[in-house]
Amino acid sequence: GESVGLHLPTLSVQEGDNSIINCAYSNSASDYFIWYKQESGKGPQFIIDIRSNMDKRQGQRVTVLLNKTVKHLSLQIAATQPGDSAVYFCAEQTGANNLFFGTGTRLTVIP
Amino acid sequence: DTAVSQTPKYLVTQMGNDKSIKCEQNLGHDTMYWYKQDSKKFLKIMFSYNNKELIINETVPNRFSPKSPDKAHLNLHINSLELGDSAVYFCASSPAPGGYTFGSGTRLTVV
Numbered sequence: 001g002e003s004v005g006l007h008l009p010t011l012s013v014q015e016g017d018n019s020i021i022n023c024a025y026s027n028s029a030s031d032y033f034i035w036y037k038q039e040s041g042k043g044p045q046f047i048i049d050i051r052s053n054m055d056k057r058q059g060q061r062v063t064v065l066l067n068k069t070v071k072h073l074s075l076q077i078a079a080t081q082p083g084d085s086a087v088y089f090c091a092e093q094t095g096a097n098n099l100f101f102g103t104g105t106r107l108t109v110i111p
Numbered sequence: 112d113t114a115v116s117q118t119p120k121y122l123v124t125q126m127g128n129d130k131s132i133k134c135e136q137n138l139g140h141d142t143m144y145w146y147k148q149d150s151k152k153f154l155k156i157m158f159s160y161n162n163k164e165l166i167i168n169e170t171v172p173n174r175f176s177p178k179s180p181d182k183a184h185l186n187l188h189i190n191s192l193e194l195g196d197s198a199v200y201f202c203a204s205s206p207a208p209g210g211y212t213f214g215s216g217t218r219l220t221v222v
Contacts, residue, residue, distance in 0.1 A: 034210055043115075043201050043213030044154070087152055098144070098166070099211055101154040 012108045019077040021105045023090035030092040035075045038087045085109045114138050117202050117214040124192055125222055132187045132217045134202030143185035148199040160185055192221045
């Protein structure tokens with residue numbers, strides 16, 4: 001089965017700094033990747049996605065990078081704000097199959 | 112309007128009881144899901160369901176059963192509740208295929 005893991009379970013950054021959250025996946029057949037943000041007491045919320053035919057995708061203050069050679073995914077958050085404090089999950093999907101989630105990284109923004 | 116709504120938000124019950132969690136989506140999505148999130152925040156797929164097919168994660172005990180009265184609803188029934196069933200349960204929906212939209216979760220506590 002798929003295995004999606006994160007290198008760091010926790011990350012603390014100063015407000016205004018950039019954050020990088022990493023994720024390793026094991027299924028080379030996965031063709032769709034999503035980053036989710038989960039705030040306390042809420043469900044996961046979609047942040048940004050990327051398909052396997054792309055290396056980089058940018059959103060508002062967020063960038064996702066995909067390195068298929070080493071099966072690595074990262075989420076970059078620019079100018080991190082206190083409201084970015086949450087648990088971040090990467091998830092992978094193969095075709096029309098179910099979405100499989102990684103372990104999660106807790107991001108804490110220090111004011 | 113809430114896109115994916117779950118009720119109740121909190122559920123405390125005794126071992127051995129039977130309980131249900133309701134889920135409704137107003138997004139017109141074809142597929143609905145149930146995920147279980149444990150105390151370590153790990154999200155694990157339990158079921159996926161569209162009007163054609165129910166896919167069950169083989170690790171889910173048969174005490175858990177999804178019931179879909181129509182395309183917009185997927186309820187989760189749990190029989191003979193056990194202490195280990197305590198977790199947060201998330202309903203989600205997606206177009207087929209596509210990113211998932213999650214509900215806000217139901218925190219189940221079995222005592």
